[in-house]
Amino acid sequence: MASAWTQQCLRCRGLFSSKATTWQHYLQVQHCITAIKESSKISNGLSFSGSHTVIQTRLRWKQQMWPYNDLTAKCLTTEAKENKYTVLDKDLSRSDIVEYKTTLMPTTDPLPMIQNQISLDLDAAAEFSALEEISDEEAVSISVPDSMPPASSSLKDYVDKSETLTKLVQLGVNLFKLEQRPNVGTMLLRLDFNTDVAPRLLFLKEIGVEDSRFSYIITHNPFILSESLENLQARVNYLRSRKFSPETVASMVSRAPYLLNFSVKRIDNRLGFYQRELKLSASNTRNLLARLPRLLCGSLEPVKENLKVCEIELGFKENEIQHIVMAVPKVLTANKRKLTQTFDFLHNTMKVPHHLITKFPQVLNTKYLRLRERHLFLEYLGKAQYDPTMPNYISLDRLVLLPDDAFCTELALAALEDFYLFQKMI
Incomplete structure (x- = not known):
């Protein structure tokens, strides 16, 4: 138990x-x-x-x-x-x-x-x-997603990461030139291609700008990509209201990329300035600015200075200045020293009077060294004759516009090798 x-x-x-x-x-x-x-x-x-x-x-x-x-x-x-x-x-x-x-x-x-x-x-x-x-x-x-480099001195490091930069490169935009300018690279990285870039390119195409000019415009003026479409359209409408044809407006925008960045008031002031200072008609003013549209974009101070130089230092009359400017608009923006040096050689060395310079104003826009070499060669040969009333007359426009071989055979009547040898001697 x-x-x-x-x-x-x-x-x-x-x-x-x-x-x-x-x-x-x-x-x-x-x-x-x-x-x-x-x-x-x-x-x-x-x-x-x-x-x-x-x-x-x-x-x-x-x-x-x-x-x-x-x-x-x-x-x-x-x-x-x-x-x-x-x-x-x-x-x-x-x-x-x-x-x-x-x-x-x-x-x-x-x-x-x-x-x-x-x-x-x-x-x-x-x-x-x-x-x-x-x-x-x-x-x-830990898997870290790919991201843009935090900082870089070149836009090429961001091309593979940014759709905007990739498309701009495909258009032919020169990123190397853009990255040399302050804050431009940062601005481009912040832009979205579909919402910022594409609408501006479509606008340029609609006003008549050719596709091949897109890269030139953006390379020289990337800030057009940050302008509102309303402002761009308003400036185009103003130019057309001033009787610039649509084709002329497209050509002006293609050759002067900054034109559409200026307000309507500023463009209007520039048109009034050239018409007032040069005493031109509205038609001649449009013709002048259509030929050199960057006159509407650049500073007015060099223009005012060159007008004073032509009048006071060079001694041209008002009507002569008008004729020179209408024929060669670049005279208004030419370097002052170059302009006075060329005129001095023409008038004091070659003995060309004012009325002949006015008749052939292209000589004011030629290279000084080219003009000097050809005149000295003709003088060496005894053929430097620029008076139309004298025999063996040589016109100033042919003197500066003909290529070297044509100048030698038609004007100097000498061999091209002799001209090259003479250039080495002077």
Whole structure:
């Protein structure tokens, strides 16, 4: 009897010990399952700022969850063994089995404890900073998207990253010239090709500018890409209202890229200035500006100075100045020193009077060295005769416009090699 009682006590002791172990495993399994669910919710529902923080959080959740995976397998194995023990232990009565299964159920609600643990884990994840030092393995696992270089002295480093620059290069725009100008590179990188560049190019095409001129216009005036379409259209409408034909307007814009960057008021003031200072008619003013449209874009100070030089220093009359300007508009923007040097050689060395210079104003726009070499060669040959009333007369326009071979055969009546040899001697 005592021996049977002793065996029963030992079985009960083992039963209580297994109950305590099973209860501990149950709590750990429940914590594991709930943590996995909350981890899934966090990964699907929460958004951490920065890919680095997200990767760190995922890595740490993985590190926290791997013991639970092993624990789950262990608990399931233990539960299977306990169930097997319950079935095979035929010596236990039915009341003992019922008591054993009842003991496996928790006597307290574990939910608050699990929620507190998850709250602590979330607080720990939120404390991770992008500036926190990480391991080499974590650093390698971070994928950083391609981005533009933070700074560069050349636009070529951004061409592959910027659609705008890529399309501009395809159009033939010279980025090397643009990057030499301050703030132009930054402006181009901020532009979107579809919303900023393409509408301006389409506008230029609509007013008659040829596609081949797009690269020239943007290379010399990239700021046209930042002008509003309303302002551009208003300036074109003003030029047409002043009786510039659509073809003339397109030609002026193609040859003077900055023209459309000026306001209507400024363009109107420039037109009035040339008509007033040169005392030209409206038709002649349009003709002058159509031939040299950059007169509307450049500074007026060189123009005023050259007009004074022609009148005071060179001694031309008002009507002579008008004729010279209408024939050669570049005289208005020519370098003052070059202009006076050429006139001095023509008038004082070659002895050409004012009325002949007015009749052939192209000589004022020629290169001084070219004029000097040809005159000295003709003088060496004894053929420097520029008076139309004298025999063997040589007109000034042919003197400066003919190429070297034609000058030698038609005017100097000498071999081209002799002229080249003479150039080396002077």
